[in-house]
Amino acid sequence: DTAVSQTPKYLVTQMGNDKSIKCEQNLGHDTMYWYKQDSKKFLKIMFSYNNKELIINETVPNRFSPKSPDKAHLNLHINSLELGDSAVYFCASSHKSDFLLDEQYFGPGTRLTVT
């Protein structure tokens, strides 16, 4: 299946721990994103990568570090987890186009719970 996939789907961990979320897309897209959805369902962009290069860093604490080993993968590593990090994290990707406008396709999400 062609899609944006994320692992794990659920992640429960304690405060202070370090954890990673992985994202892969097999759509041939060149741009990938991380979004955070809070408990009120608000979606906000965190990072964007284009061809493995960080383009957008939306005032996210430096405890969050994205890593893009190649165009098909964008992982999110979080250090020293805090209660406020509990949320659903979505990876998304968009395809290369000669036009200025691109559709973004989202993964299924990773629900992170920090206790």
Added chain:
Amino acid sequence: GENVEQHPSTLSVQEGDSAVIKCTYSDSASNYFPWYKQELGKGPQLIIDIRSNVGEKKDQRIAVTLNKTAKHFSLHITETQPEDSAVYFCAASKGRGSTLGRLYFGRGTQLTVWP
């Protein structure tokens, strides 16, 4: 930055009725307006989008209208069915350019369709 407002936050309709969700945006440079449907436990799914050179777009039971002058756009769902029940998000973007297609989301509308 862009500010997208979405109304209503909740919407209940009887099966077969129409549903309308409205959004406004603040940045006149925005030129791409997608709509996403998010079912429980899943990632947002693109259902329709409209670009600034078009005033209306229709796809079967869903349609989107755009009024650039007033800076608002709307989603119309006709002949609603229980499976239309979900959270719907509008978004605005200035296109790939330097913002790499960054999406600014509205806060979502919980649509419930009663059989």
